[in-house]
């Protein structure tokens with residue numbers, strides 16, 4: 001039987017039907033932003049972008065954790081990788097993200113830094129056991145999808161009495177970033193397609209302010225073309241009816257209340273803190289810092305890591321791209337100085353980045 | 365980085381599920397530590413970075429397809445949702 005039911009979520013005829021309804025419902029320009037790298041890729045890869053009715057404007061927001069990792073955070077990774085008796089453990093996507101002067105973890109590794117790419121944070125525990133004379137620092141980057149996995153790993157390290165495992169806790173949470181975008185008068189957004197996997201953890205309640213405070217729409221949607229079209233149809237209808245709403249149209253994966261167990265573990269280990277986003281700056285309450293009880297796992301505290309605003313990378317317009325103010329192909333470096341093979345900014349590094357998606361699918 | 369894949373549970377041992385992905389081409393292991401419920405073999409998990417985040421709700425998947433078929437159908441009473 002397999003996943004037969006899921007195959008129906010890219011049924012071309014059904015897509016055409018929903019697209020027709022969408023055209024009928026549309027009452028003017030509709031600027032929607034997705035805030036998830038998987039949505040970005042899906043919208044381009046499926047060809048959906050070119051099928052959208054005129055008047056629907058797709059903006060790709062700060063939905064890729066790699067892209068919003070601040071230069072200053074990347075500088076901290078590189079600095080840590082150069083320390084004696086430290087092994088950096090990280091997800092592979094962070095390897096090529098540029099910090100200052102084009103430096104990256106990949107370069108640090110080539111220069112002798114100990115950097116190990118892992119699929120899961122819990123692999124860092126085995127790495128720590130195998131290297132008792134080193135401190136293994138896992139780079140805690142990612143949204144609410146990833147933070148519970150890292151928190152669970154910290155709890156495992158505690159159970160196993162591992163004293164050479166640390167986490168550099170730089171996780172970011174999505175709802176405060178959406179609030180910051182809505183507060184920015186230069187960001188002209190009518191609706192959000194909300195991130196599917198982040199919402200699996202947090203549910204729909206934390207997005208309520210989008211409708212209540214700002215009178216905008218927000219829909220939790222899956223990643224198939226049909227999921228995205230259905231979300232747009234819902235948004236268009238609600239707008240025509242003058243009924244702003246935050247809705248969950250991805251119930252096969254997202255429960256309205258999220259995953260309470262994952263949230264409990266995440267908030268047992270971490271607490272809300274301010275965080276610095278690349279391009280967006282400091283957003284109050286949008287990060288996750290170690291709680292006192294788990295402070296001994298905090299690499300930031302142990303190594304005195306300071307993350308602070310630095311001048312942006314010269315010429316890179318990632319900040320405006322991440323806010324939906326500029327399309328990637330409007331950046332003067334796009335396709336010229338900046339390509340996936342030689343990225344200047346993080347939005348071109350990550351396969352989920354807007355600039356990389358634009359480049360790969362040859363838009364504009 | 366937020367990529368999560370649906371994976372079919374084959375067996376469970378010590379809180380870790382061995383699952384099939386890519387139509388059975390590959391197997392992965394997923395910790396069940398973050399799940400509020402214990403899944404059964406044959407169910408699908410949404411797996412991210414070695415941890416299962418949620419059991420896929422097949423009933424809800426079928427329900428959304430049914431709603432969308434109604435929405436896309438040109439009949440005048442096709443106000444399936446919204």
Ligand code: SF4
Nearest residue numbers: 317318331338345355
């Ligand atoms: S094209 Fe390159 S330099 Fe321009 S915004 Fe994108 S990543 Fe930055």
